[in-house]
Amino acid sequence: MPFIPHTPEEIEQMLATIGADDIETLFDEIPANIRCQSLDGIPPAASEMEIAREVQAMADRDAGALNFIGAGAYEHHIPAAVWQLTTRGEFYTAYTPYQAEASQGTLQLIYEYQTMMTGLTGMDVSNASLYDGASALGEAILMAVRVHRKSKSRKILVPASLHPNYRKAAETIVKHQGIELVELPIDPQTGRIDPTALEQYSGEDITALAIPQPNFYGVLEEADELTAWAEQNNTLVIGVVNPFALGLLKPPGEWGENGADVVCGDGQPLGAPLSSGGPYYGILCCKQAHVRQMPGRIVGRAVDADGKKGFVLTLQAREQHIRRSKATSNICTNQGLVVTASTIHMALLGPVGLRNAAALSMANTRKLVEKAAAIGIAPRFSGEYFHEVALQLGQPAAGVLERMAANNVLGGYDLGQVNPSMADSILVCATETKTDADIDRFIDTLQAAL
Amino acid sequence: MLIFEHATPGRRATAQAPATMADIDLPKRFARKSPTGLPEVSEMQAVRHYTRLSQKNFSIDTHFYPLGSCTMKYNPRACNSLAMLPGMLNRHPHAPLSHSQGFLQMMYELQEMLKEVTGMAGVSLTPMAGAQGEFAGIAMIRAYHDSRGDAERSEILVPDAAHGTNPATAIMCGYKVREIPTDEQGDVDLDALKAAVGPQTAGLMLTNPSTLGVFERNIMEIARIVHEAGGLLYYDGANLNAILGKVRPGDMGFDVIHMNLHKTFSTPHGGGGPGSGAVGVAERLMPYRPIPVVARDGDTYRWLTEDDLPDSMGRLSAFAGNAGVLIRAYIYMRMLGKAGMPRIAEFATLNANYLEKRLVEAGFDAAFPQRRASHEFIITLQKEAKELKVTAMDFAKRLLDFGFHAPTTYFPLLVPECLLIEPTESETKEEIDGFVAAMVAILEEARNEPDTVRSAPHTMPNRRFDEVSAARKPDLRWRPGE
Known part of the structure; x- marks a missing residue:
C-alpha cells in the first residue's frame, strides 16, 4: 500500500482497541445513499520506476529550446546550493511556524529575508511574502486604500505599461470592494507612462498610482517625476519592481522626495526556476507607518523567558485566524519554500554578485539589440531599457516566433497578445545566462524566420 | 547568529556571478547609489549557516507532526525529484504550445483525476493556495447570481467552527457574513440554518468533515435548505483527506469546492507554502471558472483563456498558478492510483x-x-x-x-x-x-x-x-x- 505502513496484525490490534469490526465501520456516519462506489476514472497505481519513466518523457517533450522570453518570468543562474538546501526535509516538510520554539530555522530565515528585501527596495518593512507578483499588486492596492483614509475616490491609476496579467489579476482581486482601476496610457514613442495623460488627473482625488520599474516593455519609467507628481497630488505610490533589477536601479524607497509608500513585485528572478510560471513569490514592502495595514505573515525578533533572542510570527491581530471577517486579507500561507530558496540565493550572490549579474543581463540585451540592428530590426520604443526590449519586426510576430520555435529558439513574447497595434513586435530578454554564441543563434534564427 | 553577522566586507561567493561588472550605459537618474545591504559571505559560510538553521526546525521528515486541519503526511521524495527534472524547471510559462505539450498533458490529466475524486463537472488548477481557492469559489458564486440578475443576495453563511479564511474571503468578495451555530453533537444547527436562509442568502461555506473532526451527517438536508432558498453550497476542502474515495463533494450536493493539494495530495508545506487551492465546479458554474484552464483538442492540449471563457471570474496570478506544486500532486495521485485513493x-x-x-x-x-x-x-x-x-x-x-x-x-x-x-x-x-x-x-x-x-x-x-x-x-x- 503506497505510503501506508500498517501491517495486517496492526490493523487488527487497532480495530480491537477502537471496538470496530472493520475499517468500513468507521465511516458509518456517512449516509449510505451518497457513498462513493468506485473511482473508475483513476488509472491503476504506478510504481516510482513507472511514473519516473512517464514524467521523464513528458519533461523531454518540452525541453531543449534556447529561451529569450521574459515578460514577467526570467531565466537566471541559480547556484546549486540553493535548491539542495531548500529541499532539505527540515525546510521542505515543515509548516507555518505556529510553534515558534520548534521552528526557529524557518522563522530566522524569514527575518533575514525581510531584512534583505527591505535593503533591496529601500523600504522600512517587508512581510514574509505573498503568492506572486500579480496577486501582490492586488493586495498592495487594497492596502493603499486602507492606508489612505482621506482619499474617498478609491481610484487607482494603473498604467498600460504594467504587465497585462498583473492588471487582470489585480482587477479580479479588488473589484468587489468598490475600487476603480483607471488605465493610464503609454506614450507610443517612448514606451513609458504618458506624462500629459497623468497631468490630466492633477488636482483630482486619486488614492494611488502604480509605477512599474522596469515596465512590462522593459523600459525604465521616470519614477522620480511620477512620484513627485503623486506627492504633490496627495496620491500614494505603489512601486511594482523586478527585485533583480534593484542590484542596479534606484530603489523605490528613494523615488521622489519621500519614496514609494507600498512596493510589490515578483521574487522569481531571485532563485526560483521558470517552472511553467510557479511557484514564485510575491514581494510586499511598505513604510513603517503602514505596517498594521499589511496583509500576510510577518516575523519579528522577540525575547524568550531566559532573555534569549529568537523569532516569532508577530502582529497577528491583522490576520484571518484571529480577526476572521475583519482581517486585512484572507491570506493564510505565504510562499515559504520559495522564500527559503530566494534568501539563500541572495546570500550567495551578495551585493557585488547581484550587481554584476544585473549588469551583464543589461549588457547582453544591448548586444542583442546591436546585432538586430545589423539585420534591420530596431527597438519599438525610444525609452531606455534594462534587460528586456520590444523589437519591431515589420511583419506579424506570431508567424516569426512560430518559425523560430521550429528551430528550437523561443524568440520572445508576441506583443500582439496585449495590443493588436503591436502585432508586429516581440518582447525579448537576454539575461546573464546567454553567451555570445546564444545571441548569434538568436539573430541567425530570427533572420531566417523573417 | 544572523547571516549578516557572518559577513566580512569584500568577501564573495565568486563562482556564482560574473567576476566583473559589464560596461553599461545606465543614466544616472535611474542608478542605485545606496547599498543593497545583502550579506558578503563565502559559499561555504552560506551553506553552513542555512544547514544549521534547518536543523532548528521540526518537520514531517524529522518528527511526528499531528497538526490538526493541516494534513502533515509523508511527502514522497519521487514527487520532488521528478518535478525538478530540467524539462520541468526550465519551461517558460509563455512557451509556445509546440514546447508545452508534455506539461499541458500532465495538467489536463490532473484536472481529470481531480474531477473524478470530487464528482465535480470541471476543475481549474490556478488558485495558488486554499484561501485563493476560496476566493475564486465565492467570486464564482457571485458571478453566477449576478449573471441571473439576482443582485439582492448579500450574505454568505459560515458555521462558527469554520476556518478564519472563510469569513475573511466572503468579505473580500463584497458579502456580509452570518455565523451559523453548531449543535451539541458537532453538526450544523438546522433550526438556526432554516431561520438564517432567505432571499439575501448567496451561499453557505461548509467544511465536511468539519473542523470539529466529525462528519456533517445532515449534509443532504443542509444542501436542500440552502438550494431551496436560492443559495449555492461551497465546500472547503481542507479535510478532503478524510473522505477521499469514500464520498464525493459533488455527490453531497456542493456546487463549488476548493481542494488543498498540499494537504490531501501531499505536496510539501515548505515552512508555510507554496500551496495549491485548485477549484472544482458543478455544471452551472462552468462558465465562471478562473483562467487559465487546460483543454484537449484531439491529440493536442491548449490553454483556455479570456476568449474561451469570457464570463470567467478572472485571473488570479500572472501565469497559471503554482505549476511546480501541481506537478507534485499529479505524481502523488498517479502513485496512489485507483485503489490507493x-x-x-x-x-x-x-x-x-x-x-x-x-x-x-x-x-x-x-x-x-x-x-x-x-x-x-x-x-x-x-x-x-x-x-x-x-x-x-x-x-x-x-x-x-x-x-x-x-x-x-x-x-x-x-x-x-x-x-x-x-x-x-x-x-x-x-x-x-x-x-x-x-x-x-x-x-x-x-x-x-x-x-x-x-x-x-x-x-x-x-x-x-x-x-x-x-x-x-x-x-x-x-x-x-x-
Whole structure:
C-alpha cells in the first residue's frame, strides 16, 4: 500500500482497541445513499520506476529550446546550493511556524529575508511574502486604500505599461470592494507612462498610482517625476519592481522626495526556476507607518523567558485566524519554500554578485539589440531599457516566433497578445545566462524566420 | 547568529556571478547609489549557516507532526525529484504550445483525476493556495447570481467552527457574513440554518468533515435548505483527506469546492507554502471558472483563456498558478492510483480513531465522545486547566520536549482548551503509541510537578517567547551596526 505502513496484525490490534469490526465501520456516519462506489476514472497505481519513466518523457517533450522570453518570468543562474538546501526535509516538510520554539530555522530565515528585501527596495518593512507578483499588486492596492483614509475616490491609476496579467489579476482581486482601476496610457514613442495623460488627473482625488520599474516593455519609467507628481497630488505610490533589477536601479524607497509608500513585485528572478510560471513569490514592502495595514505573515525578533533572542510570527491581530471577517486579507500561507530558496540565493550572490549579474543581463540585451540592428530590426520604443526590449519586426510576430520555435529558439513574447497595434513586435530578454554564441543563434534564427 | 553577522566586507561567493561588472550605459537618474545591504559571505559560510538553521526546525521528515486541519503526511521524495527534472524547471510559462505539450498533458490529466475524486463537472488548477481557492469559489458564486440578475443576495453563511479564511474571503468578495451555530453533537444547527436562509442568502461555506473532526451527517438536508432558498453550497476542502474515495463533494450536493493539494495530495508545506487551492465546479458554474484552464483538442492540449471563457471570474496570478506544486500532486495521485485513493481516507480515519480511543482510555476528554472521529479529533483539556492549572498551550509546549510537534491549539474557537489532532495515514502504530505515552507522561507531570509543564519547552533552541512585547514594539529587520 503506497505510503501506508500498517501491517495486517496492526490493523487488527487497532480495530480491537477502537471496538470496530472493520475499517468500513468507521465511516458509518456517512449516509449510505451518497457513498462513493468506485473511482473508475483513476488509472491503476504506478510504481516510482513507472511514473519516473512517464514524467521523464513528458519533461523531454518540452525541453531543449534556447529561451529569450521574459515578460514577467526570467531565466537566471541559480547556484546549486540553493535548491539542495531548500529541499532539505527540515525546510521542505515543515509548516507555518505556529510553534515558534520548534521552528526557529524557518522563522530566522524569514527575518533575514525581510531584512534583505527591505535593503533591496529601500523600504522600512517587508512581510514574509505573498503568492506572486500579480496577486501582490492586488493586495498592495487594497492596502493603499486602507492606508489612505482621506482619499474617498478609491481610484487607482494603473498604467498600460504594467504587465497585462498583473492588471487582470489585480482587477479580479479588488473589484468587489468598490475600487476603480483607471488605465493610464503609454506614450507610443517612448514606451513609458504618458506624462500629459497623468497631468490630466492633477488636482483630482486619486488614492494611488502604480509605477512599474522596469515596465512590462522593459523600459525604465521616470519614477522620480511620477512620484513627485503623486506627492504633490496627495496620491500614494505603489512601486511594482523586478527585485533583480534593484542590484542596479534606484530603489523605490528613494523615488521622489519621500519614496514609494507600498512596493510589490515578483521574487522569481531571485532563485526560483521558470517552472511553467510557479511557484514564485510575491514581494510586499511598505513604510513603517503602514505596517498594521499589511496583509500576510510577518516575523519579528522577540525575547524568550531566559532573555534569549529568537523569532516569532508577530502582529497577528491583522490576520484571518484571529480577526476572521475583519482581517486585512484572507491570506493564510505565504510562499515559504520559495522564500527559503530566494534568501539563500541572495546570500550567495551578495551585493557585488547581484550587481554584476544585473549588469551583464543589461549588457547582453544591448548586444542583442546591436546585432538586430545589423539585420534591420530596431527597438519599438525610444525609452531606455534594462534587460528586456520590444523589437519591431515589420511583419506579424506570431508567424516569426512560430518559425523560430521550429528551430528550437523561443524568440520572445508576441506583443500582439496585449495590443493588436503591436502585432508586429516581440518582447525579448537576454539575461546573464546567454553567451555570445546564444545571441548569434538568436539573430541567425530570427533572420531566417523573417 | 544572523547571516549578516557572518559577513566580512569584500568577501564573495565568486563562482556564482560574473567576476566583473559589464560596461553599461545606465543614466544616472535611474542608478542605485545606496547599498543593497545583502550579506558578503563565502559559499561555504552560506551553506553552513542555512544547514544549521534547518536543523532548528521540526518537520514531517524529522518528527511526528499531528497538526490538526493541516494534513502533515509523508511527502514522497519521487514527487520532488521528478518535478525538478530540467524539462520541468526550465519551461517558460509563455512557451509556445509546440514546447508545452508534455506539461499541458500532465495538467489536463490532473484536472481529470481531480474531477473524478470530487464528482465535480470541471476543475481549474490556478488558485495558488486554499484561501485563493476560496476566493475564486465565492467570486464564482457571485458571478453566477449576478449573471441571473439576482443582485439582492448579500450574505454568505459560515458555521462558527469554520476556518478564519472563510469569513475573511466572503468579505473580500463584497458579502456580509452570518455565523451559523453548531449543535451539541458537532453538526450544523438546522433550526438556526432554516431561520438564517432567505432571499439575501448567496451561499453557505461548509467544511465536511468539519473542523470539529466529525462528519456533517445532515449534509443532504443542509444542501436542500440552502438550494431551496436560492443559495449555492461551497465546500472547503481542507479535510478532503478524510473522505477521499469514500464520498464525493459533488455527490453531497456542493456546487463549488476548493481542494488543498498540499494537504490531501501531499505536496510539501515548505515552512508555510507554496500551496495549491485548485477549484472544482458543478455544471452551472462552468462558465465562471478562473483562467487559465487546460483543454484537449484531439491529440493536442491548449490553454483556455479570456476568449474561451469570457464570463470567467478572472485571473488570479500572472501565469497559471503554482505549476511546480501541481506537478507534485499529479505524481502523488498517479502513485496512489485507483485503489490507493480510498485507502488514504481509510487509514487516516483508522489512525485518528485509534489515537482518540487510546487518549480517552488514558483519561483525556474527547470533545465529541459519542461521535466517530474523522481523520482528526479534538481533545479538550478544560478539566486539566481548571483542576491542575495546566493549559492546552502548556501541553503543546511540553510535547516539543518529548520530540512531537504540537497538535493545533485553540482552534476551533468553540471548544475551550482544545487540541485538534490529525495523525494522518502515513504514521505507524508505534509512533502513535509513542505520542500517547508522551501525553500520559505530561499528564502525570501536570499532577506532580506542574511547573515543569507550565514552563516548557526546556530542550528547544528557545524557551517561550514574550509575544506581547514583540507585537507592541515590532523588530522586523536587522540593521547594520547592531
